[in-house]
Amino acid sequence: MSTPVTIGGWLTALGVGAAWRFALARRMELVARACHELRGPLTAARLAVRLAADAAAGELPRGPLSAIDTELDRAGLALADLSAARRGARAGDRSETFELAPLLADAAVAHRGEAWAAGGRLRLEPPPQGVLLRGDRTRLAQACGNLLANAIEHGGGDVLLRARASRHTVRIEVLDNGPGLPAPVTALARQPRGLRGHGLAHATDVAARFGGRLAAAPSERGARLVLELPLPPRE
Numbered sequence: 001m002s003t004p005v006t007i008g009g010w011l012t013a014l015g016v017g018a019a020w021r022f023a024l025a026r027r028m029e030l031v032a033r034a035c036h037e038l039r040g041p042l043t044a045a046r047l048a049v050r051l052a053a054d055a056a057a058g059e060l061p062r063g064p065l066s067a068i069d070t071e072l073d074r075a076g077l078a079l080a081d082l083s084a085a086r087r088g089a090r091a092g093d094r095s096e097t098f099e100l101a102p103l104l105a106d107a108a109v110a111h112r113g114e115a116w117a118a119g120g121r122l123r124l125e126p127p128p129q130g131v132l133l134r135g136d137r138t139r140l141a142q143a144c145g146n147l148l149a150n151a152i153e154h155g156g157g158d159v160l161l162r163a164r165a166s167r168h169t170v171r172i173e174v175l176d177n178g179p180g181l182p183a184p185v186t187a188l189a190r191q192p193r194g195l196r197g198h199g200l201a202h203a204t205d206v207a208a209r210f211g212g213r214l215a216a217a218p219s220e221r222g223a224r225l226v227l228e229l230p231l232p233p234r235e
Helices: 009-054 064-087 099-117 137-154 185-188 194-209
Strands: 095-101 123-124 134-135 158-164 169-176 212-217 222-231
Touching: 009 064, 009 099, 064 099, 064 137, 064 212, 095 222, 099 137, 099 158, 099 169, 099 185, 137 169, 137 194, 137 222, 169 194, 194 212, 194 222
Parallel strands: 123 158
Antiparallel strands: 095 134, 158 169, 169 222, 212 222
């Protein structure tokens, strides 16, 4: 026999539901306020970096300032994603044509300090010049940054960033000297295990947005992750 539902039970359920909706609305409001307060400082910081770069033109190397600008761009995009998450969505992607080599150089500069603090070293092989990609540059910077951060944290030493271009594709590779991946890339991306899994999940998503893929490749030691992306048709 089924237990009859009393009026008191209904009222209790309605009260719990109302309290849950109120708490959720409060959390969304706090997220909105945090996004609002972060957007201003990020915008100001980016403008300051660009002004500093213009003032130092011809006097200081562009590398560190360009890397900082890229990282601030990443933070701004993450903030836009957080704001869109309130609607169960994600910020839209930009469609732009950009060169791969400067993006990899920025990523290496931005993460060298992190590698040094972890007792290792991040090396960048001279990337192929003139390789152009089509898509959201900042999204790809996010993916490369996540792969480098994971390799630095779990790789146990030196990390190598390099790229190989063929007629139709480019392969961005991150190699480390750690124990290797605890599970296949697809499994880690589907069910993240700590920070490494979340970074791989995001990089996998970015690869798919570019029409590519993230995979693991054979390596003598450590992990070797490959972000394979298609090149746009030649005009």
